[in-house]
Amino acid sequence: MNQSLSPEKYIKTRARTLKIDRCLVNGDWNSSMFAHVIIIRKHTNGNFTFAGYLVDLLCLGVKDTFYGFNHYEEEMEELLETYGLENEMVEIEYALAHNIIFAGEELASEYHIPQHRDFVNITKYLLEEDDEKVPLIEIHTGDKDGLPHLIVTSSDANLSALACLKKFAGEGNYHYTVLGEEGLIEGGDYFGEDDEDDEDEELNDDFLDCHLWTEDDWRSFISDLTQENYSLFLQEFSYIFLMAITKPGLKERGLDITHELSIADKGVDWNENGEENEYIKTPEEGVAIEKIYNQITKKGVSSKEIKKVLSTIQDCIKKWPNNPLFRNYQYNAYLLLDDIDRAEAEIFETLRLFPDYLVGKTIYADYLIAYERIDEVPDVFKSKRYLFELYSDRSSFHINEFMHFYTSWLFYYTSKEDYVMADFYARILEMMPEDLLRDKQHSLLDMMDIQRTMLVLKLVSKSKENTEEMDKLISMLINDQAR
Structure with a gap:
């Protein structure tokens, strides 16, 4: 084994070469529609690398995941026990485990609901490639009507997923349930009237997560936290941060997080259209932009190729002088060539020519932060917290504009070490479909996790x-429903 590889790098590049030792799932996954799947692989040295996946087959897909690397068998069993898997686990064939996980992911992806970042970046690679080599097994997803069904423990939980359902499923094409006291359900009918009492009881058990923990639950959790096991509880830590730091911090500033998150994406076209394309006036222009984008973002692009693309970009600027997108690509080309002086000059020229161009504003904000002129950043965005406030004359926004705008505010507040506002903007960015986030967004969100x-x-x-x-x-920390 190459010990120079980090656990994460090893899992991403070599985990699939390890033999699958066994696969486990909770015995009631098919009836509860919540699957705790564990995949265990064995090293040639007798140690084990494994990953767990919490899969919501009703709506959210892979909502949580964890992993352990190169552990002795005793350590592995102890860690699995520490993780708190209370459901009775049964051993299954790999093909079934694989299909359960990817069926959940496929359902969520249909509605642009992002999957857990560690799944996308790490634990997905402990699974086999999702191709024809793995036998296809039909896994039922969604509720009894075949519709996505979002079930939450409180009305302010998982607002981003609800927003995705509203946009991509449309009203009447999904179910939404808020669990009330003692497992009573508000706002949706999934289980039917005949067996309502029994199913409610089971449902309440399945959803006994940290949102519904009692005072004793929290005391036990806090008391049992150690330096060795805290990394297993990122979801619980995110909840603690929200409830104990962000929510009261926003309240002190006169802001209610539930309301603020509900309006943050006002006007955003989640189908990736919106008015960013207003600058493209002809089909020829659109083809040129797409071609340049593909060339400049190509993995492993060489300096020679960049210089060639740069010449094309400059020709396009002459041909279509009123399109700031070409200016943005020219700026990025200079960066790729490490020509910082010309890149900086392009920032100011773009702003001079297109003072309202959002991407130009966000690039300038990054420039101000890099040169320790951070206090000038709010003026760039006229101190507006939301896109629809900054551009009050517009009715729609491209999803890339959504990402760039809120990334700038997240970068600003992390640089200011104002982690109340930084967490707020991080949660807005986490509304984004995972596959649309780029390296910068991943870095900032990882920083917020830290x-x-x-x-x-x-x-x-x-x-x-x-x-x-x-x-x-x-x-x-105690939700009103748990009091």
């Missing part, structure tokens, strides 16, 4: 040392 973990660990440490601090923290 900050969430660090700050939550401080809160937890403080609460362990002081009973009053423990009580204060837990009071912020």
